[in-house]
Amino acid sequence: MTNLFKSIPVRSSEITSKKAYFSRRDFMKAATIATSAALLTACAPSVTELPQNAEPVPTSNATDELGNPVNTYDDIIGYNNYYEFSTNKEAVAPLSKNFTTAPWTVEVGGLVNKPKTFGMEDLLKLFSQEERIYRLRCVEAWSMVIPWTGFSLASLLKMVEPTSAAKYVRFETVYRPEEMKGQGSPLYPWPYQEGLRLDEAMNELTILATGIYGEAILPQNGAPIRLVVPWKYGFKSIKSIVKIELTSERPNTLWNTIGSNEYGFYANVNPEVDHPRWSQASERRIGELSRRPTEKFNGYGEQVAHLYDGMDLTLQY
Numbered sequence: 001m002t003n004l005f006k007s008i009p010v011r012s013s014e015i016t017s018k019k020a021y022f023s024r025r026d027f028m029k030a031a032t033i034a035t036s037a038a039l040l041t042a043c044a045p046s047v048t049e050l051p052q053n054a055e056p057v058p059t060s061n062a063t064d065e066l067g068n069p070v071n072t073y074d075d076i077i078g079y080n081n082y083y084e085f086s087t088n089k090e091a092v093a094p095l096s097k098n099f100t101t102a103p104w105t106v107e108v109g110g111l112v113n114k115p116k117t118f119g120m121e122d123l124l125k126l127f128s129q130e131e132r133i134y135r136l137r138c139v140e141a142w143s144m145v146i147p148w149t150g151f152s153l154a155s156l157l158k159m160v161e162p163t164s165a166a167k168y169v170r171f172e173t174v175y176r177p178e179e180m181k182g183q184g185s186p187l188y189p190w191p192y193q194e195g196l197r198l199d200e201a202m203n204e205l206t207i208l209a210t211g212i213y214g215e216a217i218l219p220q221n222g223a224p225i226r227l228v229v230p231w232k233y234g235f236k237s238i239k240s241i242v243k244i245e246l247t248s249e250r251p252n253t254l255w256n257t258i259g260s261n262e263y264g265f266y267a268n269v270n271p272e273v274d275h276p277r278w279s280q281a282s283e284r285r286i287g288e289l290s291r292r293p294t295e296k297f298n299g300y301g302e303q304v305a306h307l308y309d310g311m312d313l314t315l316q317y
């Protein structure tokens, strides 16, 4: 099996704008980044040198385990789904620019022996941050390859000790309508909620992401902490999490509440089951011209197909 967890190092450049410097320094100060010196020389993301005063853009020639190049930083931070800010993908970045991401806490509770509210600094210190290059497949049939920095959700859940009654994990995005104008829309049941079965949450692929390209994650991508579940459609990967709750009942989710026939609870990427309004057989990789076939479980079947043994996946869309 190919190694999915090949860590790409955080870029080590001295060339950094002041604005980026402060956020990155705070991030680096708190985080213990799993970086190997050998990898640094092998495939270090580099910084494109720009004229003075220009914003340096991190670049990388890293690939995922299948050889797909990572998307550009501009694509990843400029084309976003984040309905709390806008339903227009290009408008999310400018509208979320001043979103307050510090101080930030994540409350972890419900059916656990040791409920705890973690400050963001605690999470960055307690759990060593590693790089994971994952494909992200949106249910709308576009995709990207993103080099995340983060830590396994399992490590956090183990710390709070789920009880034997815990079967699911529920996640909640911050509710702050004064800063997130989209939350004023009556069309959606705010706050955004998502859920996983406990064994899905404990799978090694499931991470809480705190960075992209070795930079602290930006508001448009779900700062300061968001879920990433790479074998499921992108809407499962809930952003800007303030609450994680272990439950015995399957949690409601925003998209499943709005349209259960279009957005299933499981939402595993599956080219054989079309969305009621479009095909899921292929996808458009952002930055590429031609479409490519979509892979079952987004190409992560070896790691996760066993979670669904005996389930009819055509009914669990």
Ligand SMILES: Nc1nc2c(c(=O)[nH]1)N[C@H]1C(S)=C(S)[C@@H](COP(=O)(O)O)O[C@H]1N2
Pocket (backbone or CB within 6 Å): 076, 079, 080, 081, 082, 083, 084, 136, 137, 138, 139, 173, 192, 220, 221, 222, 233, 234, 235, 236, 237, 238, 239, 240
């Ligand atoms: N809170 C919240 N989380 C969210 C969304 C959202 O609108 N609100 N959009 C989801 C969808 S549909 C996708 S495809 C991914 C997009 O993540 P990205 O913008 O970082 O690429 O975030 C998911 N997480």
Ligand SMILES: [Mo]
Pocket (backbone or CB within 6 Å): 081, 137, 138, 139, 140, 233, 234, 235
């Ligand atoms: Mo999506």
